[in-house]
Amino acid sequence: MSVDKIKKTEAKEVTETKLQGSCEIGDTAECATCKLCASTCPTELNLEKVVRIARYIKDEKGEIKGSHRDVFRLASKLSGMAETQGWLKGVEEGNDIVYFPGCAALFDTLLQRDTNYSGNAKAAVLSLNKLGFKPEIVYGCCGHDIYFSGALDEFEVLKEEMMKKLKGKKIVVSCAEGYHMFKNIYGLDVVSFLEFVQQQNPEFVKKDLKTTYHDPCRYGRYNEIYDAPREVLAKASDFREMENVREDAICCSVSAWLNCNRYSRDVRRARLEEAKASGAEYLVTACTKCSIHLDCIHFELDNEDAKALDDIKILGFDQVVGYALGVYDPFKEEKDYDIPESAGKFLEPLEIKKDVTKYIDDDLLEQAFLCTTCKNCTEVCKTHHDTSGLMEEFRKELVNMGLGPEKHEKIAKAIAKTGNVFAEKESKSKPNPKAKYIYYPGCVALYRRDDVFNATTKILDMLGIEWEIPEGLVCCGSVMKRTGHDLSELIKKNTEILKDRPVVCSCSGCYATLKKDYEGLNILHITDIVKEHIEKLPLKAVKKKVMYHDPCHLGRKFGYYDIPREIIETVPGIELITFDKEKEQAQCCGAGGGVKSAKPDMANNLAKKKMEEAQEKGADMVVSACPFCELNLGDNSDHIPVVDILNLLMESMGVEE
Amino acid sequence: MIGVFICFCGNNIGGYVHVPELTEYFNKKEGVIAFDTMFLCSEIGQNLIKEKIEELNLDSVVIASCSPKHHGGIFQACIGEKMNQFKWEFANIREQCAWVTPNKEEATEKAKAIINGAIEKAKLLTDIGTTKVSVTKDVLIIGGGIAGMHASLELSDKGFHVNMVEKKETIGGNMVRFDRIFPTDDCAMCTGSPLLADVAMNPLIDIFSLSEVTEVKGRAGEYIATVVKKPRYVDETKCTACGECTTHCPVEVWSEWDLEMGLRAAIYKPMAQAVPLKNRIERDSCIRCGTCENVCKAGAIMYDDEPREFKLTVGAIVVATGYDLVDLSNTEYHLEHPNVITGLQLERLKVPSGPTEGEILRPSDGKKPKHLLFVQCAGSRDRRHNVYCSKICCMYATKNARLIKAENPEMDITLCYIDMRTAGRGYEEFFDTAREMGIKYLRGNVSEIVPDGEDLIVRVEDTFANEPKAIKADLVVLSTGLIPSQGTRDMGTIIHLVSGADNFLAPVHVKIAPVDTANKGIYIAGTSESPKPIQECITDAGMVASRIATFLKDPEIEIELVTSKINPEVCIKCGTCADNCVYDAIETTGEFYKVLDVSCQSCGKCSVTCPTGAIDLSLYTEDQITRQIDGILASDRDSIIAFSCYQCGYNAADLAGTAKAKISPKIKVIRVPCSGRVTMQHMLYPFYKGAKGVFLAACLEGQCHYIDGNLQAKEKVALAKKSLDIMGVGGHKLNLFNMSSAEGPKFVAAAKRMVEICQ
Numbered sequence A: 001m002s003v004d005k006i007k008k009t010e011a012k013e014v015t016e017t018k019l020q021g022s023c024e025i026g027d028t029a030e031c032a033t034c035k036l037c038a039s040t041c042p043t044e045l046n047l048e049k050v051v052r053i054a055r056y057i058k059d060e061k062g063e064i065k066g067s068h069r070d071v072f073r074l075a076s077k078l079s080g081m082a083e084t085q086g087w088l089k090g091v092e093e094g095n096d097i098v099y100f101p102g103c104a105a106l107f108d109t110l111l112q113r114d115t116n117y118s119g120n121a122k123a124a125v126l127s128l129n130k131l132g133f134k135p136e137i138v139y140g141c142c143g144h145d146i147y148f149s150g151a152l153d154e155f156e157v158l159k160e161e162m163m164k165k166l167k168g169k170k171i172v173v174s175c176a177e178g179y180h181m182f183k184n185i186y187g188l189d190v191v192s193f194l195e196f197v198q199q200q201n202p203e204f205v206k207k208d209l210k211t212t213y214h215d216p217c218r219y220g221r222y223n224e225i226y227d228a229p230r231e232v233l234a235k236a237s238d239f240r241e242m243e244n245v246r247e248d249a250i251c252c253s254v255s256a257w258l259n260c261n262r263y264s265r266d267v268r269r270a271r272l273e274e275a276k277a278s279g280a281e282y283l284v285t286a287c288t289k290c291s292i293h294l295d296c297i298h299f300e301l302d303n304e305d306a307k308a309l310d311d312i313k314i315l316g317f318d319q320v321v322g323y324a325l326g327v328y329d330p331f332k333e334e335k336d337y338d339i340p341e342s343a344g345k346f347l348e349p350l351e352i353k354k355d356v357t358k359y360i361d362d363d364l365l366e367q368a369f370l371c372t373t374c375k376n377c378t379e380v381c382k383t384h385h386d387t388s389g390l391m392e393e394f395r396k397e398l399v400n401m402g403l404g405p406e407k408h409e410k411i412a413k414a415i416a417k418t419g420n421v422f423a424e425k426e427s428k429s430k431p432n433p434k435a436k437y438i439y440y441p442g443c444v445a446l447y448r449r450d451d452v453f454n455a456t457t458k459i460l461d462m463l464g465i466e467w468e469i470p471e472g473l474v475c476c477g478s479v480m481k482r483t484g485h486d487l488s489e490l491i492k493k494n495t496e497i498l499k500d501r502p503v504v505c506s507c508s509g510c511y512a513t514l515k516k517d518y519e520g521l522n523i524l525h526i527t528d529i530v531k532e533h534i535e536k537l538p539l540k541a542v543k544k545k546v547m548y549h550d551p552c553h554l555g556r557k558f559g560y561y562d563i564p565r566e567i568i569e570t571v572p573g574i575e576l577i578t579f580d581k582e583k584e585q586a587q588c589c590g591a592g593g594g595v596k597s598a599k600p601d602m603a604n605n606l607a608k609k610k611m612e613e614a615q616e617k618g619a620d621m622v623v624s625a626c627p628f629c630e631l632n633l634g635d636n637s638d639h640i641p642v643v644d645i646l647n648l649l650m651e652s653m654g655v656e657e
Numbered sequence B: 001m002i003g004v005f006i007c008f009c010g011n012n013i014g015g016y017v018h019v020p021e022l023t024e025y026f027n028k029k030e031g032v033i034a035f036d037t038m039f040l041c042s043e044i045g046q047n048l049i050k051e052k053i054e055e056l057n058l059d060s061v062v063i064a065s066c067s068p069k070h071h072g073g074i075f076q077a078c079i080g081e082k083m084n085q086f087k088w089e090f091a092n093i094r095e096q097c098a099w100v101t102p103n104k105e106e107a108t109e110k111a112k113a114i115i116n117g118a119i120e121k122a123k124l125l126t127d128i129g130t131t132k133v134s135v136t137k138d139v140l141i142i143g144g145g146i147a148g149m150h151a152s153l154e155l156s157d158k159g160f161h162v163n164m165v166e167k168k169e170t171i172g173g174n175m176v177r178f179d180r181i182f183p184t185d186d187c188a189m190c191t192g193s194p195l196l197a198d199v200a201m202n203p204l205i206d207i208f209s210l211s212e213v214t215e216v217k218g219r220a221g222e223y224i225a226t227v228v229k230k231p232r233y234v235d236e237t238k239c240t241a242c243g244e245c246t247t248h249c250p251v252e253v254w255s256e257w258d259l260e261m262g263l264r265a266a267i268y269k270p271m272a273q274a275v276p277l278k279n280r281i282e283r284d285s286c287i288r289c290g291t292c293e294n295v296c297k298a299g300a301i302m303y304d305d306e307p308r309e310f311k312l313t314v315g316a317i318v319v320a321t322g323y324d325l326v327d328l329s330n331t332e333y334h335l336e337h338p339n340v341i342t343g344l345q346l347e348r349l350k351v352p353s354g355p356t357e358g359e360i361l362r363p364s365d366g367k368k369p370k371h372l373l374f375v376q377c378a379g380s381r382d383r384r385h386n387v388y389c390s391k392i393c394c395m396y397a398t399k400n401a402r403l404i405k406a407e408n409p410e411m412d413i414t415l416c417y418i419d420m421r422t423a424g425r426g427y428e429e430f431f432d433t434a435r436e437m438g439i440k441y442l443r444g445n446v447s448e449i450v451p452d453g454e455d456l457i458v459r460v461e462d463t464f465a466n467e468p469k470a471i472k473a474d475l476v477v478l479s480t481g482l483i484p485s486q487g488t489r490d491m492g493t494i495i496h497l498v499s500g501a502d503n504f505l506a507p508v509h510v511k512i513a514p515v516d517t518a519n520k521g522i523y524i525a526g527t528s529e530s531p532k533p534i535q536e537c538i539t540d541a542g543m544v545a546s547r548i549a550t551f552l553k554d555p556e557i558e559i560e561l562v563t564s565k566i567n568p569e570v571c572i573k574c575g576t577c578a579d580n581c582v583y584d585a586i587e588t589t590g591e592f593y594k595v596l597d598v599s600c601q602s603c604g605k606c607s608v609t610c611p612t613g614a615i616d617l618s619l620y621t622e623d624q625i626t627r628q629i630d631g632i633l634a635s636d637r638d639s640i641i642a643f644s645c646y647q648c649g650y651n652a653a654d655l656a657g658t659a660k661a662k663i664s665p666k667i668k669v670i671r672v673p674c675s676g677r678v679t680m681q682h683m684l685y686p687f688y689k690g691a692k693g694v695f696l697a698a699c700l701e702g703q704c705h706y707i708d709g710n711l712q713a714k715e716k717v718a719l720a721k722k723s724l725d726i727m728g729v730g731g732h733k734l735n736l737f738n739m740s741s742a743e744g745p746k747f748v749a750a751a752k753r754m755v756e757i758c759q
């Protein structure tokens, strides 16, 4: 099974306990903050920040739960309150440089597994000794896990303590998380052990280990340290690459001890399979956490697929260096942590007043409302994190605090008052209580793209399908939902009217909302119906190069890719050419998620980009299946018309609109 | 809204704690409403609870009163009438607060913290349902001694089909080897043989002799026992027990049944009343000469007989595997000397149908002894052997001394004892007449028996005369202490039963559930539980029969789902939980792991080692315990948290209260089902919230009611201590103390030690 195939299945017997993170604010816990999706996000927003603040809100409610009963986040908090003891013995210490060994000894004890992750730090110091350095070892906790899991107040306390020990010093750090924290969050002068060894360029004596390298996100995508470990490993061992590396590296899928579940386990398993396939015997990484999570499968007692991975072992980068330098034996029995008895300290519990507003700044508000809810990230995300769901829920929190964009508030008011997004007064109902179908055109087709409205109704008529637009329908609430507003009133009103008959939508946004956020309705997209009766339409040749734009709410949301394309291809003479990225990878029109109203520049830029590509590819026409996409793309197209699929059919039939 | 009901318990709580102050205090707390009443367990109290649940639509209830060990059941039933029976939490402010805190102000503050912890936990309580599973009406009785026989008769009288599995070639156990029975001196066989016959003839009782249970699987109401029947080498369906074979068999070896006081052939039946009444070839002594095959007219000899394994499906199990005697050979008692015998051997000599036809003849030369000496407490009340008293030896030695004296007035009979323990109806009178008969009772513990040729010199200090003595005897009878039989000891591994420090099987509660075990549907009777006279074995057996009749009365039993649950989305199927579960309660075969509600014993050990947190124990969830800690520490930050296992530590804490010991008010008990339920997070979290210390009060090693929970806890505590040392918090502030449920003083000592450490 490849990682890409890992999809969430509906567990048959979900018990009282919830999936970690599936609570109010989206699935915040399920994001590994690995940044794999960053390059696919059209708006390039800083997801990590949003996730972190969203977790803060959840943490306040006690809803953030790490694996291992959350003991590691607890230990991190405790570390900020007491004084971490030294646990490395048998190394030469001095004050040439400062070395930070991370938390491995805590992991070795608290994990309750027979592990020696501490060996990495020991190997690092022995290697430094060998290279002629006698470091001052500063113990403590960098706070990565509490920071990334949203325990930001506790992190501040810890940071202050650590700053006392580290300020003004030049620090060598082994683990990726410590490196990232000290460098980018503490703003300290740090060098990674990876680069340190690379610069020292030592002579290696034992190079027999067959290795491959797993990029920890914190070194890789966060800090772009890709070459140093590879260069060193190539010299220090028999090195080979895995399939997905560097920017595309698959992560260990557990970050800050969150998100350990059957899905992320499959990602880890797939990563080990990749390592094994590379021909390596040792998967080397430079992050204790990556080591722990990837190694986890070796402690499973029951899974067949785990047993098959017994022969691919996990080693720390520093261990390989220590081994290659001939100063450290990673295969020995004894442990490398040596814990002294501590006199102890009575802890003053932290006086923390949780208040998320401390962490809400303009940048966050900007980031939070940038997302077009296109789900591009979810598509690449190995754990299928529902980012757009998170955004919607997080926006709800902000809106409740009165921090939503003014434009969104206006729209919400308009809907409350007039029942439509555009505050139009005119009712466009077409009652016909006998009709078998209800046509639900949605705000855009009704008030901004009547071309779509007209084409839809005409084609329904041509197919002999009786339809009506009943009195009293209001906006489906798509925009409300995306922008963090309450749509329950709308749901109530519409459901009452829509509940008994099949409902046809011409707008993907309406389709998605009615299908996902409403209950008990029979929702069809117009293309479903057209596809079924296409032979009844007298289609004539249209000699045009056409590009199809996948609406996110039809495509990625429902995997609805083929029907529209099939319809287009039925039209004689049409040449269907494609965007560089389409279907699952398609780039959005830029308008969704309330971006068109609140961040019009972003919406326009994205649409322009898309239309420029259409122009370059020589398209005569861009076709879509969502009036809202068509509206935004059309607004940003100078030459190429953007029409609905039904309008294309109308053209083919030579029907005047 | 959470309703807090605080009990004065007359003066029992009211005299030590300002109850009205508590009520007032909790009434001010948001989302809480508090009431107090004189006796909460009374009808008035119960009505108050029921009324308020209904009137105020309470979400959950906190009962602040005595230990849940007392009236937990009453309150559960009372609350269950109005809402889910599990939506309440206990605050033990009597045994663990009022009675151990002499200062009223301190006691009141402590009560606040305890109640606050309970309130916080109660906020997270959820409805817990029940489920029904079908039951098999058959019963398995392991061991066919007096306890097993009586239980089987009682049960068959109630209409249950009984499978009796007996290890030996005959049922009857030890009692049918005796001559007479105290305190009535009636003959053992006169009482025993009608019973044996009843069991043998009863159509509802199937007897499997020479058989042993090797495995028990399944769940309460439907246990599947694997039984292995050893070969008898005689066809039970054909043998008529004519004894022709025995008469002709050339072999003569010591008889095990007669405890080597007599001989038997290789083909034999142990006694005339054996059940089943069939001969048996004991393979090790048989020389395969073929004689029996030739003489046996029934053609019953089966040299090629083989062990047979079969399975029995039963709804309930009775363990009545009895006792053995402690082996005193090669000790200061010199049991290996021919003229030192045990009380049980003496019984064989005394039985009229026994090897000496009832004559007391000493083994070395077959002569009648002139100086007979009984040594009491041989192997009992002695740290080198068994610390406990075997309870019956004073009586059985006196019984035999009296009988022998009556028949041989000239014989000099001395009985050396530490104290005579003859408590029981008619027992003291029994002892009195013995002295009147001229039996010499010498108060002194025998220090050594020194062989002197065929005679023996018994060294003892006469503590009345205050002089050491060396008494010459030509036959010494040891009143040997009782130990659990091998079969009884094996039950620990075969059925996962728990035993006490004395290795006898432990009931779930010595006082209020003396025949129940922690495993539903499995009961213990007779001397497998502790040394006791026949009378008590019969009482046990009757009670077991009654318990089983209740348990199996309906076609289905209701099971409360206070079990562990697995969230299939989170579970990575690593197998750790299943590996940890000694009850095989986690089904691992399907696409998802699942806890089998009927098998789960709710110890929570599984959930502690789950890496992902997918599995959690109802009623003691990770969060519920954490919130309870929060609640306690919010009231009293300086607390020392005492996670106490409900089987031992908690009970010991209660007993400390009953004894009105003094315990620092800093100590706050959190009840857990098993010390193995306490996670690393629970051990560390209190420190984060400012607690001064944390300890676990667990069962004695080897006596965990869930087999190994306390050993697992021990490992975890060791690691958590290390991590506390790394973090600089100090590992010495976390400790584990082992204690039995009876050891109140140990809890007090643990608490004291913790207060000293955590200054």
Ligand SMILES: Cc1cc2nc3c(=O)[nH]c(=O)nc-3n(C[C@H](O)[C@H](O)[C@H](O)COP(=O)(O)OP(=O)(O)OC[C@H]3O[C@@H](n4cnc5c(N)ncnc54)[C@H](O)[C@@H]3O)c2cc1C
Binding pocket: B142, B143, B144, B145, B146, B147, B148, B165, B166, B167, B168, B170, B171, B172, B173, B174, B175, B178, B180, B181, B182, B183, B211, B212, B213, B320, B321, B322, B323, B324, B343, B344, B347, B392, B396, B399, B485, B486, B487, B488, B490, B525, B526, B527, B528, B532, B533, B534, B535, B537
């Ligand atoms: C010397 C002596 C004299 C006594 N005199 C008296 C007296 O006068 N009055 C009195 O009240 N009490 C007396 N007692 C006590 C009395 O013996 C016990 O109370 C009584 O016999 C106990 O019965 P039981 O059924 O519990 O156990 P047992 O009699 O020990 O029966 C247990 C049965 O279980 C069987 N068994 C063991 N393991 C297994 C297994 N794994 N599978 C299947 N079967 C198994 C055994 O073979 C045995 O048949 C005396 C005891 C002694 C030692």
Ligand code: SF4
Binding pocket: A067, A068, A254, A257, A260, A261, A292, A293, A294, A296, A297, B611, B612
């Ligand atoms: S991957 Fe393994 S080690 Fe990592 S959090 Fe999950 S269970 Fe723990």
Ligand code: SF4
Binding pocket: A030, A031, A032, A033, A034, A035, A036, A037, A038, A047, A377, A378, A380, A381, A382, A383, A384, A385, A387
């Ligand atoms: S790819 Fe998934 S896990 Fe990684 S940052 Fe994006 S949403 Fe989070």
Ligand code: SF4
Binding pocket: B245, B248, B249, B250, B251, B265, B266, B267, B281, B285, B286, B287, B288, B289, B290, B291, B292, B293
């Ligand atoms: S065959 Fe064995 S049992 Fe039979 S008579 Fe010979 S010795 Fe005895």
Ligand code: SF4
Binding pocket: B566, B570, B571, B572, B573, B574, B575, B576, B577, B578, B593, B609, B610, B611, B612, B613, B614, B615
């Ligand atoms: S220990 Fe946890 S993750 Fe592992 S199989 Fe059990 S429930 Fe699943």
